[in-house]
Amino acid sequence: MTLRRQVPDVDAEGRREKWREDFPYTAGGEEEVTRREFVRYLTLASGGIAAASVGVAALTQLRTQAEGEPTPVVALDDIPVAGTYLFSYPTDQDPAIIIRPTADELYGFSQRCTHLACVVYYEHDASELVCPCHGGHFDARDGRNIAGPPDRPLNAIELEVRDGVVWALGGGGH
Amino acid sequence: MGQRRTIVLAVGVFVLVLFSLQLFLLMVGLEALLTFDRPLAWAAAITSAVLALVSGLLYRYLRPLTPGARPGMRDRRSSRRPSRVGGSR
Numbered sequence: 391m392t393l394r395r396q397v398p399d400v401d402a403e404g405r406r407e408k409w410r411e412d413f414p415y416t417a418g419g420e421e422e423v424t425r426r427e428f429v430r431y432l433t434l435a436s437g438g439i440a441a442a443s444v445g446v447a448a449l450t451q452l453r454t455q456a457e458g459e460p461t462p463v464v465a466l467d468d469i470p471v472a473g474t475y476l477f478s479y480p481t482d483q484d485p486a487i488i489i490r491p492t493a494d495e496l497y498g499f500s501q502r503c504t505h506l507a508c509v510v511y512y513e514h515d516a517s518e519l520v521c522p523c524h525g526g527h528f529d530a531r532d533g534r535n536i537a538g539p540p541d542r543p544l545n546a547i548e549l550e551v552r553d554g555v556v557w558a559l560g561g562g563g564h
Numbered sequence: 565m566g567q568r569r570t571i572v573l574a575v576g577v578f579v580l581v582l583f584s585l586q587l588f589l590l591m592v593g594l595e596a597l598l599t600f601d602r603p604l605a606w607a608a609a610i611t612s613a614v615l616a617l618v619s620g621l622l623y624r625y626l627r628p629l630t631p632g633a634r635p636g637m638r639d640r641r642s643s644r645r646p647s648r649v650g651g652s653r
Contacts, residue, residue, distance in 0.1 A: 425572045426626055432579045433616075433623040439586040440616035441610075446593040447609035450602050508599045542599075 404510030458547070463488065463556045469496075474512045476501070479541050479558045481546060485509055486547055488556060489530050491517060497556060507542040519544060575622050584617045589615075 400406055404564040458480025469475045469490045484526035485501035489512055499519065501509045512530060519528040526538035533544035550560040589608040596605035 425569070425576050429572070429576045429579055429623055429626060432583055433619045436579070436583050436586055436616045436619040437588055440585070440613045443590050443593045443609040443612035445587070446597050447592070447602075447605040450593075450597045450600065450605040453597075453600065504599060506595060506616070 394529075412420065423525075448563050458560050460557055460559045462552075463549075463558050466496075466551055466554050466556055469556070472514050475556075476516075477558075478558060480560075486558070487512065487519070488547075488549065491530065495531075496551070497531060497533075498549045500545040500547065500561075502545075503540060504535065504542040504544060505538070510544070572626060575626055579619045582619050586612045586615050594653055 399544065444531050460468050461479065463477050463479070466477050469488060471490055471493050473490060475488040475490075477486050477488070478484055479498075479500075487501045487510075488498055489495075489497045489499070491497075497555075499510075503510050503521035503526050505526050506523065509523050510519040510521045510526070510528065512518075512527065513520050514532055516527075517530045518536070519530055519533070520526070521528075521538065521540070524539050526540040527534055527536050528534060528540070528544045533539065545561060547561045550557045550559055589612040593605050593608040593612075596602070596608065
């Protein structure tokens, strides 16, 4: 049984088609793909996509949530008022940010947007953390999602100042 | 023959729609991976697997319609009787 058929280069009366005279070359690729073959290829691809989805789910299951341990981050004097300090916490792969809106306030958050994990940045005038990818906005004081596609707040990092040094005590992981 | 072609075409379109849904579900799964949303990732994977199963069943439904797959069902092109040499009555 064969499902392929050759593209005819002669008309119904057996005369050679004009296009064949103009282009007298043949190749294996001239064979048509039948509807059934198309459905078969599509079904095979469908199985592949399903396998990939299961793989992604398994990968999600295997990823662990890092919580972090108490770590000294930076001297308090090195963080400018109305400025930020960028660091990595709880692992080197997790960008984090310390915000100092006023001299007496200090907030720490994971820099990963809870929408699609883009890195957020601080906007002092609006007192917000903004995601440049899809326009997510978070409150700079509590990390609450206030606008855009994110449906969860930013992961907060617990901070403490010990002898003039800012310590990250935990949190920040996804 | 026309009805058979229509069925194959309809199944093809249906499988194409299912395939598009699976692509969407793969994107959902990847987003769930990025946001550590395990229940959503598994829900997308299971739904995608079910859609693949439906696609497979539809293709299986097509196989009996394939010319030559059943002894009693032959392709129109191959069902012509060969002409007899010398003729007969």
